Amino acid sequence: MDTETPWLSERRQHIWRNWLRMNTELPAALHRRLRADSDLSLSDYDVLVQLTDTAEARVRVLDLARALRWERSRLSHHIRRMEGRGLVRREDVPGDGRGAYVVLTAHGRAAIEQAAPAHVRTVRDLVFDSVDADELTALGAAVDKVLARLEAAERPA
Amino acid sequence: MDTETPWLSERRQHIWRNWLRMNTELPAALHRRLRADSDLSLSDYDVLVQLTDTAEARVRVLDLARALRWERSRLSHHIRRMEGRGLVRREDVPGDGRGAYVVLTAHGRAAIEQAAPAHVRTVRDLVFDSVDADELTALGAAVDKVLARLEAAERPA
DNA sequence: CAGAAATGGTTGACGCGTCACACATCCCCC
């Protein structure tokens, strides 16, 4: 506990507020555009990306949760909903009676292949086209450092 | 539509993924710590900050929504819950029969005054202590540009 | 090989955010 607990400087406060604002509005904008261009939510998209990244288009639930950094239960709920829309399906794991695969369906593959180009364009349009090379480098470094700090701080908890 | 619709470069993809990850984990960490140190959620905190920023500790609902960049209905729901916990209360607006003030209660003031120092420390600990001056400058610039692009892109919609 | 503990996954309840709509009040203009 500091003796004074000073507030953030004017400048830091400004950066911090804008940072927070971008943090809420950028995903919201990406989400809106993705929904406008496809029938996928941002979460659906993330799940499908993970599935298409693997050769078999088939991933164990826990591996998927780890890759997405989602809680198991969140993933389970989401998979159930995606299954209902025919984007993925569950399959038993031969060797392990507890396990379950999440498998990309043909419909799911078609959905992400149709959605991906516009989404990538949106990301480039809203983010990468806005910042120049130096800023991007600094941004990447800052992000890496904050992430490292986050992991160090939250690990022992 | 591009003829090729190229994916993002390896480097950009890396930055982008880490950016997204930080975007989800930093607020989550802030939220956890705030909850651990107080009875406030991050949203509660934001609302209370807006109220303490005004001399009268009393703000019109619509002004509050604009300041927070929240939807009116979201704010309405949230105020109802906060009212139930005694953090704020609603008051009629004398001149305008439709309007409503959101007023900070003594309990609400006590809550944020108790929570703020630790929260500010958390922000400094997790963010500002991690990045050096140059990176912070670039980060601020990048955030400003993305925000400007976002507003330009979403305005006509 | 019998428990006990760990692992993989699901479920239910609850708070939150969004969307569409409802509703009252105010303002304007004829």
Added chain:
DNA sequence: GGGGGATGTGTGACGCGTCAACCATTTCTG
């Protein structure tokens, strides 16, 4: 001054994320 639209706010339904508990299976340990 009496509609008609605009403005300010609240509500209900629904999808999502979290938390705690649960169940089935596997693995460990004696």
